[in-house]
Amino acid sequence: MTVKVVIAGPRGRMGTEAVQMVANESNFDLVACIDRKIEDAKIRNYPALSDLKVPVFEDPEECFHTVEADVFIDLTVPDACFVHATMALQNKIRTVIGTSGLTNNQIEELTITAKNNQTGCIIAPNFAIGAVLMMLFAKMAANYFPDVEIIEKHHDQKLDAPSGTAVKTLELIKENRQPKTQGHPNEEETMQGARGATDEGIHIHSVRLPGLVAHQEVIFGGSGQTLSIKHDSIDRKSFMSGIKFAVEKVMEIDDLVYGLENILDN
Numbered sequence: 001m002t003v004k005v006v007i008a009g010p011r012g013r014m015g016t017e018a019v020q021m022v023a024n025e026s027n028f029d030l031v032a033c034i035d036r037k038i039e040d041a042k043i044r045n046y047p048a049l050s051d052l053k054v055p056v057f058e059d060p061e062e063c064f065h066t067v068e069a070d071v072f073i074d075l076t077v078p079d080a081c082f083v084h085a086t087m088a089l090q091n092k093i094r095t096v097i098g099t100s101g102l103t104n105n106q107i108e109e110l111t112i113t114a115k116n117n118q119t120g121c122i123i124a125p126n127f128a129i130g131a132v133l134m135m136l137f138a139k140m141a142a143n144y145f146p147d148v149e150i151i152e153k154h155h156d157q158k159l160d161a162p163s164g165t166a167v168k169t170l171e172l173i174k175e176n177r178q179p180k181t182q183g184h185p186n187e188e189e190t191m192q193g194a195r196g197a198t199d200e201g202i203h204i205h206s207v208r209l210p211g212l213v214a215h216q217e218v219i220f221g222g223s224g225q226t227l228s229i230k231h232d233s234i235d236r237k238s239f240m241s242g243i244k245f246a247v248e249k250v251m252e253i254d255d256l257v258y259g260l261e262n263i264l265d266n
């Protein structure tokens, strides 16, 4: 069976890679893209799309009504993604979300929309298998090391901080760790933000620099020892096999799954 795919965000760093991946995959057929208003000429001449000759829609509703599609992939920004994904699910088009920065409320609403429409949806904070394993190993380590800090490092064009991966890592660690204040009880920040963001005593530090792609280190500290669990995406191709996997898996489910770790075969 050929899976008919729509991609939102085709000019973006991830969208560009995803368009190529879908176009090169013999079981997938790119049937349309969704992009925000830009000059027509720019869309037509956009290198990744000009050869493919797929229609590019500004209006997601028009896209989902006009085009026959099986799976919608969103790689844009959170608010646009929420609107796109809601419409896709209401039109019974299965949805794969890579966009980070959705709020918990938005995720809950999408969960309800997917359930009400009995239409599969996968939200993957990180499509790289190595990053998913890093998160699972961190969850496991939290059973033994309650003191932990997360350092995530990304390219300087990233809009959201902390990253979706860091948020998901935090959530997984919290499943195995009691809330705890870390560091000295009288610790003081003499420069605001020095200790990063905190949730249940876990600190997250976000680094943004040109030259970086997507990197995270989870550091656990115990008596006389530390454990570092680290993952680096040095190329956005690292995310493509996860997107392919999610597109195939979403065809088999009829509700929302948040995190690739929940659908990986053991």
Ligand SMILES: NC(=O)C1=CN([C@@H]2O[C@H](COP(=O)(O)OP(=O)(O)OC[C@H]3O[C@@H](n4cnc5c(N)ncnc54)[C@H](OP(=O)(O)O)[C@@H]3O)[C@@H](O)[C@H]2O)C=CC1
Pocket: 008, 009, 010, 011, 012, 013, 014, 015, 034, 035, 036, 075, 076, 077, 078, 080, 097, 098, 099, 100, 101, 124, 125, 126, 127, 128, 164, 239
């Ligand atoms: N899950 C994962 O494994 C990964 C997830 N990501 C996430 O994917 C998302 C995209 O990342 P990246 O490709 O680097 O970002 P880019 O900024 O390169 O791409 C985003 C694209 O979305 C477009 N866009 C912005 N607003 C709208 C809108 N309202 N409607 C339609 N399109 C819109 C942008 O257009 P314009 O250029 O005009 O602004 C741009 O083309 C981010 O949330 C990022 O965190 C990234 C890597 C891996």
Ligand SMILES: O=C(O)C1=N[C@H](C(=O)O)C[C@H](O)C1
Pocket: 100, 125, 126, 127, 154, 155, 158, 162, 163, 164, 165, 166, 213, 214, 215
């Ligand atoms: O914006 C990025 O680049 C990435 N975003 C995702 C995130 O927020 O975790 C996934 C990966 O880290 C790359």
